[in-house]
Amino acid sequence: MEEKINMLIEKGVVPTTQRLIVFQHLEESKTHPTADDIYKALKRRYPIFSRATVYNTLFIFKEAGIIQELTLDKREIHYDPIPSPHHHFYCKVCKEILNIAISCPVAKKREINGHKVEDVQSTFYGVCKRCLKH
Template sequence: MNVYEYLLSYGIKPSVQRIAIMDYLLKHRTHPCIDEIYMALCSEIPTLSKTTVYNTLKLFVEHGAAKMLTIDERNACFDADTTMHAHFQCKVCGKIYDIQLEEITSAIKLLEKEGYAVEEAHRYYKGICPHCAESGNTGN
């Protein structure tokens, strides 16, 4: 499925800006913030503004096409992977990693069995990633 069809599948009317922003999210699984997306796309789309990026991401979140992460208190980050999963943020390099946890899936199944309709699950971890630990960079 291409990005145009992907947006339509979430009930979002595709535009040049929306397609570019969603394409960026889908191709860059780095959990980018608004500024990162804007800086990456502004040379391709000269009419793009930070406000457009913000409003587009807000629309994606409202329609369920993306998730907003607030693991970093300074910046909201965005994730095109809308499956239930956890996140780990390295306190040294700041990168956010997707973490698949069976316990999240099990908890959701249990809640749904009891009649709860789970729409969101947030599980965040913070520490030092393997790359920073291996390089001896512990932030101290």
């Protein structure tokens, strides 16, 4: 807990109770949840939790570089607790999002054609290994 509080402070984020809960939930989640996934999960345990708080917190975290916003789904935004850029695979069948560890020189560029690059998102769309079998 101590370290989580310090981590938020280091990133310039006031460590409120709600923010610590959201942060811990993100860390523990192995998936790439949407804001509503997080809201529903936390609401069950902490009934006072508000939807707006989840949205605000995710916005704050993203701005602070603590998490990453994934705009790879046409319906809703997903969040990734790993802030460093990496590729993703989005399964059209089961809708799961998988991290892809792959070395890619293009994704490391900080400048391209004179444009300043701050973030990169690379997503593969298709059918995942598991769904291919069924």
